[in-house]
Amino acid sequence: MTYLVGFTRDEPLPNQNQYMEMVNLYADNEPWQIFEGANSYTRYFITPQKKQNPKWKRVSRTVGKGTWKPQGKGKEVFDNKGRLMGYVKSLKYTYGKSENKNANGEWLMTEYSLYDGYLHAREIKNKGYVICKIKKKRKPNDHNEN
Known part of the structure; x- marks a missing residue:
């Protein structure tokens, strides 16, 4: 969550290019397309949220x-002073067409978002972004260590 606070304030982030990419996860690419060429089962992304209507939550x-x-309601995250900082939500990818049902449940996401009132408006340079951790479930016969 502190990483997301730093990004929102437009502060330099340690190892950003090494561990996290800026990708619009809520666009046209399926999870397996985003992972193409990766040697890892878990990746981190900074992505803009896609509001159904800019005035709605x-x-x-x-x-x-x-x-x-979503796989449940999500959890509130508090900072070291006990203030509500943001939310962590677990999600599962489901494919809309029956011909690719094997993708259902194979991809898991953890989404980290800030509470709107956590930062002062003057501190916010990058508004409406979340950090997402996407994980591809391993199959029993997978022997890749990443």
Whole structure:
């Protein structure tokens, strides 16, 4: 969450290019397309949230021909002073077409978002972004160590 606070304030972030990419996860690419060429089962991204309407709080999590479905309500995260800092939500990718049902449940996402009132408006340089950790579930016969 502190990484997201730093990004929102437009502060230099340690190892940003090494561990995290800026990618619009809620666009046209399916999860496996985003992972093409990667030697890892887990990757981190900074992505803009896609609001259904700019005035609403509701967020659209459609991507390509599928959607990221929430797996519960999510959890509140508090800073060391006990103030609400943000939220952590778990999501699972489901593919919209029946011909690719094997992708359902294979991709998991953890989305980290800031509470709107956590930072003062003057501190915010990059508004409406979240950090997402996407993980491809390993299959029993996978022997890759990454």
